Amino acid sequence: MKILAIETSCDETSAAVVEQITKDGPVNVLSNVVASSMAQHALTGGIIPEVAARNQIHYIIPVIQEALEKAHIANGPDIDALAVTYGPGLIGSLLVGVETVKTLSYVWNKPLIPVNHLFGHIYANWLSNELPTFPAIALIVSGGHTDLLLMKSHDDITWLGGTRDDAAGEAFDKIGRLLHLPYPAGPLIEQKAHLGNPKAYHFPRPLMHDKAYDFSFSGLKTAVLREVQKLDQLSQATTNDICRCVQDAISDVLVHKTLLAAREYKVKSILLSGGVVSNQTLREKFNETAINHKLSAKIFAPQKSFCTDNAAMIGAAAFFRKIPIAWEEVSANPELYFD
Ligand code: KG4
Ligand code: ZN
Numbered sequence: 001m002k003i004l005a006i007e008t009s010c011d012e013t014s015a016a017v018v019e020q021i022t023k024d025g026p027v028n029v030l031s032n033v034v035a036s037s038m039a040q041h042a043l044t045g046g047i048i049p050e051v052a053a054r055n056q057i058h059y060i061i062p063v064i065q066e067a068l069e070k071a072h073i074a075n076g077p078d079i080d081a082l083a084v085t086y087g088p089g090l091i092g093s094l095l096v097g098v099e100t101v102k103t104l105s106y107v108w109n110k111p112l113i114p115v116n117h118l119f120g121h122i123y124a125n126w127l128s129n130e131l132p133t134f135p136a137i138a139l140i141v142s143g144g145h146t147d148l149l150l151m152k153s154h155d156d157i158t159w160l161g162g163t164r165d166d167a168a169g170e171a172f173d174k175i176g177r178l179l180h181l182p183y184p185a186g187p188l189i190e191q192k193a194h195l196g197n198p199k200a201y202h203f204p205r206p207l208m209h210d211k212a213y214d215f216s217f218s219g220l221k222t223a224v225l226r227e228v229q230k231l232d233q234l235s236q237a238t239t240n241d242i243c244r245c246v247q248d249a250i251s252d253v254l255v256h257k258t259l260l261a262a263r264e265y266k267v268k269s270i271l272l273s274g275g276v277v278s279n280q281t282l283r284e285k286f287n288e289t290a291i292n293h294k295l296s297a298k299i300f301a302p303q304k305s306f307c308t309d310n311a312a313m314i315g316a317a318a319f320f321r322k323i324p325i326a327w328e329e330v331s332a333n334p335e336l337y338f339d
Contacts, residue, residue, distance in 0.1 A: 005315030008097030009089025053092025087336030111324030161213025196244025
């Protein structure tokens with residue numbers, strides 16, 4: 001079965017053709033095309049929703065065409081179903097993907113599967129030949145979300161906790177702004193952290209030892225602001241040190257809480273997902289800490305291009321999560337959380 005999936009929840013416009021040969025088996029990516037308006041948002045230091053939406057309109061048709069061509073699909077009707085992100089996200093951006101896919105569903109007479117973007121991130125872990133087994137703990141860490149979930153099966157998923165204020169990616173981006181780094185700052189903070197001294201600052205690890213599986217990162221941002229305000233001048237070396245200590249603080253909290261949940265629920269798999277999981281140091285810390293604590297659960301992380309927003313992950317989620325619904329009943333829901 002082949003699905004054409006579309007993702008337009010924020011500033012990426014993506015279309016992918018994905019295929020599943022055996023039920024519940026791995027999902028193969030036949031094409032995954034991503035266009036981004038990130039460069040324009042870097043100029044303004046953050047996303048302006050209207051600019052993101054206008055760019056979605058600009059990119060959507062060429063991106064779908066390219067995804068079909070790369071998957072050698074000459075006729076749209078040769079795919080078996082359509083999938084689309086219907087929330088959460090920016091309303092203007094979501095509408096472009098949702099309304100485009102509804103039109104295709106009507107014209108091609110193909111079933112349409114609406115997908116929650118957050119589940120999409122988790123299911124990026126099924127875009128691989130080695131599949132997770134249940135029960136599993138799933139961590140989503142992106143620009144908009146930090147959530148921890150318990151998955152007993154594809155249909156039995158419980159939310160354990162999430163951020164009370166800033167998401168982890170948002171913390172990287174806002175701290176980057178304090179350090180005069182362009183948006184999105186996460187990848188740059190990772191680069192600079194390699195050159196920084198881990199002992200230069202001790203930033204707070206908010207809620208790390210709290211029993212609830214909640215997160216909070218806004219205090220970390222305030223702690224960095226205080227340090228920056230003390231400086232006459234922000235040198236390269238100081239920037240590197242702050243990047244290193246911020247990355248360590250965020251990673252410590254994410255690793256500690258996730259592994260705690262994995263132990264409590266005696267899971268077989270730990271599923272990492274979301275843009276922040278592109279961070280190689282964070283991935284290594286997860287693996288090293290799990291080994292040091294003799295945790296038997298296996299850690300999964302999608303390949304880096306499937307961590308940030310993409311349509312292949314939306315297609316993967318569509319195979320496992322939901323039955324199709326009539327196109328007339330699909331509508332964008334920017335406030336969607338866990339359905
Ligand atoms: O999942 P994603 O593409 O978009 C959302 O759904 O939000 O995540 C984007 C976030 C941004 O905040 C970005 O700074 C962060 O992921 N990010 C990183 C890295 N690469 C992207 N954060 C830390 N280290 C990275 N290497
Ligand atoms: Zn995302």
